Amino acid sequence: MKSKISLAFEKCKKEKRPALITYTVAGDNTIGNSIKILNKISNHADILELGFPHNTPIADGGQIQSSTHRALRNGIKLKDVFNIVKIFKKKNPKKPLILMGYFNLIYQIGENNFLNNCKSSGVDGCIIVDLPYPENKSFANKCKKKSINFIQLLSPTTPKGRMIEIIKNSHDMIYYISMLSTTGGKLKISPKKILKNYNKIKRINPKKNLVIGFGITDKTISALKSANGLVVGSMLCKNITNSLRMRQNPVTKLDKVVYNLKNKIL
């Protein structure tokens, strides 16, 4: 059976557009709003990434750190994250949802326990920022056995031989980090250059769904729309921060922002 992630990419290919993938942090700014945001933006986005917060992230930029900080200050726990997924999935059973975070939280609860929770709440995939290949082999296999996608990452520093290995070991989606940066950095290289690298990777195995993330905003997204998918995260976190500062409703704000992003890639 095809995964929901695969089906989402197929649908987008038919519509001749990239998949729009959003990233928000679970519990930002509250558990309730987090669920409302997911419900709203899922009308426009094809795949949703949901961050499970860790207080010592080594690859997140300032915007995502602020979101994480807000969520943790409100006392978010892993069980709340799974609850958010469960509630969202009840309403939107077909929409693929990917959990993203750092390994220590999985290490503490235990890999099997974590994956059982993923399964019962309806998680479709996992991105673990600090569990690279080949260290992730055993965990990725456990994911596969439970029909959960393990999403491998590639970066501009990844040598070709290693890329081939990683792609061989990948599941339905691969995440290409656009540039040397933490999340949310300003694009340091042109979209043209990013696509050039992207196409090189794509040639290794054209059948794999390859998405681009890091530094993508409403300003840059349309220039990259030939990719299979595009991830926007920090820009969304920033909008939550700004709407809270201006006493606006972050839910309606994000609904609008993601709607606009979608229009830019049609």
Added chain:
Amino acid sequence: MRLKLRNGIPLIDQHDKNYMYGGKFGGNYIPETLKKPVDDLTKLFSKLRKDKNFIKERDYYFRNYVGSPTPFLKLENLTDHLGGAQIYAKVVSEANGGAHKIYNATVHCLIAKKAGKKFIVGDTGAGYAGKMLSMAAKKFGLKCKIFMGAKDIKRQRPNVEAIKKNGAKIVPVTSGSQTLVDAVSECMRYWVANNDTTNLCVGSTVGPNIFVKICAWSTAQISRELIKQVKEEFGKIPKKLKLLNCVGGGSSAMGFWNEFMDTDAEFIGIEAGGPRNSKLHAAPLTNGSKIGILHGAAQYVIQDKEGQIGTTESISAGLDYPGISPLHCFLKDTKRARYTSASDEEALEAYKLVSKLENISPSLEPSHAFAEAIKIAPKLKSSDVIIVNSCGDSLKDKDIIKKRLGVYIR
């Protein structure tokens, strides 16, 4: 199954193919972007440490720049005062810059030069790692940035001024607890974004495996000197020898113990117990913290049940870190070393006693080790020998000491 150390193999090399010690400590839990820079550094270092010319160069700078050997002396007055064991100090604070951090900083700058990098960045807690890196960077013509918690910038002013004087840029870190743990995170994030032009110097035996290795390999100079000095003083290695060292990240202790690994010398590591009446501390080994992942490595780390890294507290900025080197975790589980802690108050008392009686004045970090020496020496015989690594000078703690004790003595 009990973990075992292997004789005759350097401790830093006793890992498996995933760079794990004892199958559970260390490793490389890093983002994909850092895989290649870490691999490159790993390859370069494994080549350099076998290269006779590189070793010659290192030894040249250790001798003529760092100042080797640092003094080894008997603390006659302290020994008489306490009665019991003979107490000695290895006065590593006499090294250029005033602490052991100079070894790691010098080696990292030499490596950065070999790698053709023009920029070097590092983290610092007490400010020594930052001060030394900025010094060495200046010496070797590298541009330097130091990441330091905003809280530490306030409490370690003398070292902050030294860093600035050396022409390095200080980046204040205002996230989280604003101490060492956040400085290391921010510094790693910076490296994620700039590893094409910049080399990273992690300030202690923590982080991804290669940084643990380079740091321990560099500070090993301390025990290379000491083992000779001990043999000169006693004619052989004394039967009942205890080597006491404070541990935060654990770099000075690793260097202090390394050459004695296959001898009968007893290793005692002293962690920061925090304020006497506080639940907070920075002593993951003493207080039975669980294994977790911090800054790219598996280690015993202060954390909550979920895996969020815990808050620490210590009067000593250099020990105020929730984790501990994977090498120390390995030494603990193999029972090669034992670990205990001293409170803020005990460290202050130890600083006061040593500074009053002797010609040395340890900073608050080694004062934790002196506190343990003061505790155990009276119970031992004169045939017992205690050596304390006095790895930092109290000058940087002048403000804190004045505030807590009313006067600063040295």
